[in-house]
Amino acid sequence: xxxxxxxxxxxxxxxxxxxxxxxxxxxxxxxxxxxxxxxxxxxxxxxxxxxxxxxxxxxxxxxxxxxxxxxxxxxxxxxxxxxxxxxxxxxxxxxxxxxxxxxxxxxxxxxxx
Amino acid sequence: xxxxxxxxxxxxxxxxxxxxxxxxxxxxxxxxxxxxxxxxxxxxxxxxxxxxxxxxxxxxxxxxxxxxxxxxxxxxxxxxxxxxxxxxxxxxxxxxxxxxxxxxxxxxxxxxxxx
Numbered sequence: 001x002x003x004x005x006x007x008x009x010x011x012x013x014x015x016x017x018x019x020x021x022x023x024x025x026x027x028x029x030x031x032x033x034x035x036x037x038x039x040x041x042x043x044x045x046x047x048x049x050x051x052x053x054x055x056x057x058x059x060x061x062x063x064x065x066x067x068x069x070x071x072x073x074x075x076x077x078x079x080x081x082x083x084x085x086x087x088x089x090x091x092x093x094x095x096x097x098x099x100x101x102x103x104x105x106x107x108x109x110x111x112x113x
Numbered sequence: 114x115x116x117x118x119x120x121x122x123x124x125x126x127x128x129x130x131x132x133x134x135x136x137x138x139x140x141x142x143x144x145x146x147x148x149x150x151x152x153x154x155x156x157x158x159x160x161x162x163x164x165x166x167x168x169x170x171x172x173x174x175x176x177x178x179x180x181x182x183x184x185x186x187x188x189x190x191x192x193x194x195x196x197x198x199x200x201x202x203x204x205x206x207x208x209x210x211x212x213x214x215x216x217x218x219x220x221x222x223x224x225x226x227x228x
Contacts, residue, residue: 032213043219051214094213103155
């Protein structure tokens, strides 16, 4: 079965430091990949998505992710963390266009002053 | 106003009670979804609907039912609530950017506690 794995349920970074949130997928063919963010007491909103047009995908709020087929990874990065980035981040995969997402278990990002 | 709304936002109920969670959207999307979120488990799909006449079970549909009353409305029912249905429930819609590429738009969630 297709799946997505997020390494680290909690990540803490200092304000201004690099943010790296890891996501690996299992798929026999390159899937569509997504990162969503959930701020406290809110629903999820799309940060960015990979749809095969470009391997480096830029999203909102300065985030970007790189699709690496050889590593089956789609890690999320941001050069400089801001306090407002504190949230839970979900990686999701849509295996070969099934109209159904598979979500990872989420990574809660804490930004330290 | 929010594009995807859910009512109620919080609900406490007792074991065995029937409850309904409602979702409305103003985005004009045909596709709607119900998920539940549990700590450490991410989001899991309960039901999804591609239009008013097309409703499908997701990975964890047991104990739940849905009704698509109109393009804009998709309700989730717990016929006889049990404590392990305590969770955060999300409704979502999706556009039709292309098969598999759709962005999903989430409501704010309904926090349900079953005693």
